[in-house]
Amino acid sequence: MSWLNRVRNTLPFLAKRETPDNLWVKCPACQEMIFTREYEDNLRVCPRCDHHGRIGADDRLKQLLDEGYDLVPLPRVPEDPLRFRDQKRYTERLKQARAKSVHADAFVVAAGSIEGRRAVVGVQDFGFMGGSMGLAVGAAFCAGAERALADRSAFVVVTAAGGARMQEGILSLMQMPRATVMTRRLREAGLPYVVVLTDPTTGGVTASYAMLGDLHIAEPGALIGFAGQRVIQETIREQLPDGFQRAEYLLEHGMVDMVVRRHDLRTTLASVLDYLQPRAAA
Incomplete structure (x- = not known):
């Protein structure tokens, strides 16, 4: 020694x-x-x-909503309609994801206010199976829109997803038209539908409700797109420009309306809601 x-x-x-x-x-x-x-x-x-790092659904709700908001009860859906199995059973993957989360799936909805402006806020949590869109996410989105219609308030959705949930096959893709119908109902009712695009927002989510808002706000540096860059590059056989599919590139090319830092997001949303739905008319 x-x-x-x-x-x-x-x-x-x-x-x-x-x-x-x-x-x-x-x-x-x-x-x-x-x-x-x-x-x-x-x-x-x-x-x-x-x-801007990724954050969970509960943290996002606390950052955006005033104190005293309520979580909206979400409908239950069949958990393994296709009895899917790859290297693991789908039910096993759901069990593992729920062990790391207090929520049953990747989409959480709360009703409250943003600096005094009434709003229903839906948040997609990338930490739950990559925020993938399945039956539960589609049902939660529709429940959030229904609550906004009942409350005559704005519907704000914060997206973060890798796309549709492959374990639910065509049923996951059917959530795209379901959500699209709900955005149409909001528009017909004259209620604001605002989308906050965060890193990453891709696949079927981008192809449906993520790009159907009255206003699109993106966080700095967020990856936003449908297909992956490598797939696009190999398809068109051209080198993609720097910053392709990033928030700033999309702003420059008219795909999003503004890029807002997380610290300013709540105040910006309040101003947007004042413009889209003045409180006297709410």
Whole structure:
């Protein structure tokens, strides 16, 4: 035994200290290490490079809605209508996803207000099976729209999805026309439907309710598109421009109306709702 080890064994103040595993977080963009508390206090936005990290549904609702909002009860749907199995059973994948979440699926709806403006807010959680759109997500979206119609309030949807849920096959794709019908009903009722596009919003979600809003707001740097860049590039056999399918590129080409930092999102939504539905007419 070396003299250093003997000293360590006899001096208790040199004992190894336990360091929490979650004390630091690495920014996926600039790779800088950030104190977790600093990162959380900054709304999961990197203070070094301003990268907007992904957040869960509950955190998003707390950031956008005034205190006192209520979660909207969501309808139950068949959980494994196709008895799907790949490397695991679909029911097993759902069980694993629910073990990491307090919600039953990837879409959560709450009714409340945004700086005093009544609103129903639906949030897609990428942490739940990639925010994939299946029967439960489609039913939750429709329930949120129905609540907005009943309350005569705006419907704000925050999207984050990898597309349709493959384990539900054609049934997941049928959620696209279902959601489209609900956006039409909102428009006919004269109620605002506002979409906040976050990283990533892709696939069938982009091809349906994510791009049918009266106004589209994107977070900085968010990936927004239908097919993947590699698929597009191999199909058209051309090099894609820098920043293709990112929020700023889509703003420049007229696909979104504004790019808003997370810190300003709540105030921006309040202003938008004042414009689209003045409180005197609500």
